[in-house]
Amino acid sequence: MPIYIYWGEDDFAIEKAVTALRDRILDPSWTTFNYTAFPPEQSDATIAGLNQAMTPPFGAGGRLVWLVNSTLCQHCPENVLSELTRTLPIIPEESFLLLTSRTKPDERLKSTKLLKKFAVEFREFPLIPPWKTELLLQSVQQAAQFVGVKLTPGAAQMLAEAVGNDTRLLYNELEKILLYADGNNKPQDTDTVAQLVRNTSQNSLQLAAAIKTGDTAKALAILADLINACEPSLRIVATLIGQFRTWLWVKIMMESGEKNPQAIAQAAEVSNPKRIYFLQQEVKYLSVEQLIACLPLLLELEVSLKQGATEILTLQTKVIELCQVCQGK
Structure with missing residues (x-):
């Protein structure tokens, strides 16, 4: 069974990765039957999630089981570890298990080593330090390309200074600029960013x-x-x-x-x-x-x-x- 482990402080980037994974695995017509998210408040979330993953998907597409804000890679009781050891090797290939957490996995734990053994993606989503301006600018350029917005170098720099490492705000502001451009392929300049983007004056x-x-x-x-x-x-x-x-x-x-x-x-x-x-x-x-x-x-x-x-x-x-x-x- 493919396992995906996402962690980090960039909640919005994790949300986007989860959405992309869900769209890739699930058939839209069968999402209701094949997609389950288990919140951390549920006391038996891990065991219930493993049991759900054991069920082959209905209809077309695969099955996705998401353990939200899981602590398996920070603390794992012996009974849960035993269940992981028993269950992971025999879960159907069409079932996918996703674990997300804000905390970095402790790679010394047996549970982390076991999950990593079966993981096809073990990925961190860190916030870029606000003082690393080159990486912030690079993030703006990548996001603009993804959204479909063309920016002049000055506009990209201004936007990077305005939003910092807030990925959610970055995409929100780019969507606003895209709407303002209204299909115009001309790169948007600093005047546009100054008019549309909040908090461009100080950082x-x-x-x-x-x-x-x-x-x-x-x-x-x-x-x-x-x-x-x-x-x-x-x-x-x-x-x-x-x-x-x-x-x-x-x-x-x-x-x-x-x-x-x-x-x-x-x-x-x-x-x-x-x-x-x-x-x-x-x-x-x-x-x-x-x-x-x-x-x-x-x-x-x-x-x-x-x-x-x-x-x-x-x-x-x-x-x-x-x-x-x-x-x-």
């Missing part, structure tokens, strides 16, 4: 840039826009931490005398060495000491938010402190 990377220059007023204004746009506070902090770490590594390599962009890119975990020149310009007027001093403040901010501190006040306070560090105060 967390722009907040990092404002902090870097020590512009407190601008940084607080961008922070207010992000909060008003319902940007999750921990996502903002994650972006800031990633950006300041990248800047720190670039600055350390510069001061060590390293001039090879490839070597600097490798140390800073930047996928595109061509971006190193621009990063070097960004940290030109900051010292290593200033960048190092920013990281504890960012980590304090992350811990405070996770411990339930007042979100807006805590963010504003730390942004002011970060700006003061970058000003040299």
